[in-house]
Amino acid sequence: MVPTPADTTPLTRYGSRVPAVTPRPDNTTVAAASTPAPSAPASDVQTPCATIRTMVVCLPDGLPSQAVAAAQLDRHFAVSGNMSPRFWASPAMWWWQRGQLFGLRKGRPAYCAGGPIRLLDLVGMRHAAGVSAGIRYEVWRRVVHGTRPATPWPTYLARHLASPARYPRERAEADFHQQPRVNAMRMHNAVSYGTHRLPLQDLEMFQAGGVAYQHYSAATAVCADALLTCDGYKLAPASDALCHRVTYLEQATRHLDTMQPHQRLLAVAL
Numbered sequence: 001m002v003p004t005p006a007d008t009t010p011l012t013r014y015g016s017r018v019p020a021v022t023p024r025p026d027n028t029t030v031a032a033a034s035t036p037a038p039s040a041p042a043s044d045v046q047t048p049c050a051t052i053r054t055m056v057v058c059l060p061d062g063l064p065s066q067a068v069a070a071a072q073l074d075r076h077f078a079v080s081g082n083m084s085p086r087f088w089a090s091p092a093m094w095w096w097q098r099g100q101l102f103g104l105r106k107g108r109p110a111y112c113a114g115g116p117i118r119l120l121d122l123v124g125m126r127h128a129a130g131v132s133a134g135i136r137y138e139v140w141r142r143v144v145h146g147t148r149p150a151t152p153w154p155t156y157l158a159r160h161l162a163s164p165a166r167y168p169r170e171r172a173e174a175d176f177h178q179q180p181r182v183n184a185m186r187m188h189n190a191v192s193y194g195t196h197r198l199p200l201q202d203l204e205m206f207q208a209g210g211v212a213y214q215h216y217s218a219a220t221a222v223c224a225d226a227l228l229t230c231d232g233y234k235l236a237p238a239s240d241a242l243c244h245r246v247t248y249l250e251q252a253t254r255h256l257d258t259m260q261p262h263q264r265l266l267a268v269a270l
Contacts, residue, residue, distance in 0.1 A: 048157045050237040054224040059264040068266055079268055083113035086267035088121040118261035126218040133217035137210045140198050143188045150181035152204035154240045204242040223252035
């Protein structure tokens with residue numbers, strides 16, 4: 001397998017990895033500068049790695065189906081995880097085609113961990129995710145009505161990573177949670193359960209608008225958090241910021257659209 005390029009986002013079993021932090025210069029160094037900048041220099045800006053929970057693996061044509069057993073994922077793809085039933089199986093497939101799917105489960109729709117693209121209902125997944133996101137957005141809009149736009153968590157985390165000593169993580173978390181809009185979402189979640197909860201990590205996506213949030217949710221339903229191509233190249237967002245997520249979804253969607261119907265996809269939970 002072709003090794004993963006060094007400039008892509010590293011993965012861990014449980015999501016993100018915090019990069020090494022370069023300490024900011026002390027007060028003496030800053031005071032010695034002739035015209036100090038009013039804000040932190042660009043070199044101090046740290047980009048937190050993206051949270052990767054689920055990866056979509058594009059299986060090479062020559063790889064036998066037996067090789068995708070959970071115990072062999074690490075050996076074949078350098079990915080430590082388990083197959084995850086994420087995709088919808090096509091309702092139009094014949095009974096004898098079910099053996100080509102991975103981890104097929106009963107139900108309507110029937111979930112599976114992957115299989116040939118022609119046997120996966122990717123269009124239905126996108127549509128359902130978009131409709132659900134539209135309903136969730138309307139709930140969010142009523143919940144946060146009257147509050148000002150909030151600063152998303154990745155902004156606070158980046159500030160903490162730039163200066164851990166001056167801006168501890170505890171203070172960053174407190175500043176994030178003290179925002180009225182965040183508190184409105186937390187209060188809603190405190191009395192809600194399951195799919196009725198509003199994920200705080202989607203705050204920046206919600207604030208982008210209803211249609212944007214629907215498109216984001218529809219694309220994420222199929223592309224997940226990262227994608228490994230057939231030749232071993234990994235596509236992943238540079239951070240959890242919306243701009244980086246959108247860039248990843250553009251690249252992953254474009255790649256999936258170029259794949260042939262016989263090529264296989266596999267969802268892996270990290």
